[in-house]
Amino acid sequence: MHDTRVLVITGAGVSAESGIPTFRGKDGYWRNLDPAKLATPEAFARDPKLVWEWYRERRQRIRNAQPNAAHGAIAKLAQHADEFLLITQNVDDLHARAGLPMEKMVQIHGDIFVTGCCRCDFSYPGRGGSPEPPGAGALQPESGRLRSIAPTSEKDVDLPRCPECDVLMRPGVVWFGEQLPLDELQRVEEYLDGGTCDPVIVAGTTATFGYIIDWALRGRRVGGELVEVNPEETPFSQFATRLVREPAAIALPRLVETLVGRHSPG
Numbered sequence: 001m002h003d004t005r006v007l008v009i010t011g012a013g014v015s016a017e018s019g020i021p022t023f024r025g026k027d028g029y030w031r032n033l034d035p036a037k038l039a040t041p042e043a044f045a046r047d048p049k050l051v052w053e054w055y056r057e058r059r060q061r062i063r064n065a066q067p068n069a070a071h072g073a074i075a076k077l078a079q080h081a082d083e084f085l086l087i088t089q090n091v092d093d094l095h096a097r098a099g100l101p102m103e104k105m106v107q108i109h110g111d112i113f114v115t116g117c118c119r120c121d122f123s124y125p126g127r128g129g130s131p132e133p134p135g136a137g138a139l140q141p142e143s144g145r146l147r148s149i150a151p152t153s154e155k156d157v158d159l160p161r162c163p164e165c166d167v168l169m170r171p172g173v174v175w176f177g178e179q180l181p182l183d184e185l186q187r188v189e190e191y192l193d194g195g196t197c198d199p200v201i202v203a204g205t206t207a208t209f210g211y212i213i214d215w216a217l218r219g220r221r222v223g224g225e226l227v228e229v230n231p232e233e234t235p236f237s238q239f240a241t242r243l244v245r246e247p248a249a250i251a252l253p254r255l256v257e258t259l260v261g262r263h264s265p266g
């Protein structure tokens, strides 16, 4: 592929075939609780233990999962394109484990394996970094910064606390109603400012958030392809130049083969 600039945007549907439930699908509920109500600052303030339990289970499920053919196809496309950016709403690490370099990826809703302080900037990195802190699902703390902290109440006994300021720590994800991370937003803007893309591929997302549709439309080169990969119709469908109504693990490998073949020399 020569002179190609590609933008891919993914959502939970891309990890569905790895066994990670989507948010709005029928498997998204946990203990009869709606994820849209758990993934909020209010839910965490009300019951941090419950919210941490949900995230610990999700972390474990992700650790046990494997990237699927959709993640593999996206990593392959990145390898062949001259310029490439993936914006993923997924907080799992399956794109990375499929071989997509971090510098070609923006996790716009954060990283589930990061544990950050609710007050200060202190955080433990995700799976690519050092181990998780006690109470966040870790086994053996190795970081020199860790120290044992007596829980302040019985209720919070298992919850991670910041070694700097002792307040509760939270998963490094963006909850409903929260700002998107500024540094990641800036990386998206820089890529969009750097030139338009063909194709733009939007896969496995309900495109609930306006900014997702906005980035896809802004990224598209005049006359370029705007592909949606999703078995269901979404608010984005009306803008797509090509609709692929199939699961991502089937559609994306085929689409990428065509794109890579089309742009190969000879």
Ligand code: APR
Residues within 6 Å of the ligand: 010, 011, 012, 013, 014, 016, 017, 022, 023, 024, 025, 036, 089, 090, 109, 174, 203, 204, 205, 206, 207, 208, 229, 230, 231, 232, 234, 246, 247, 248, 249
């Ligand atoms: N292949 C492709 N798409 C699929 C598949 C599949 N195998 N299975 C389901 N889908 C589609 C569904 O049709 C749906 O449109 O994936 C989409 C999943 O939608 P959501 O659960 O809403 O996930 P997402 O769009 O990523 O949610 C966006 O909302 O809950 C918040 O922050 C959370 O990042 C999340 C954001």
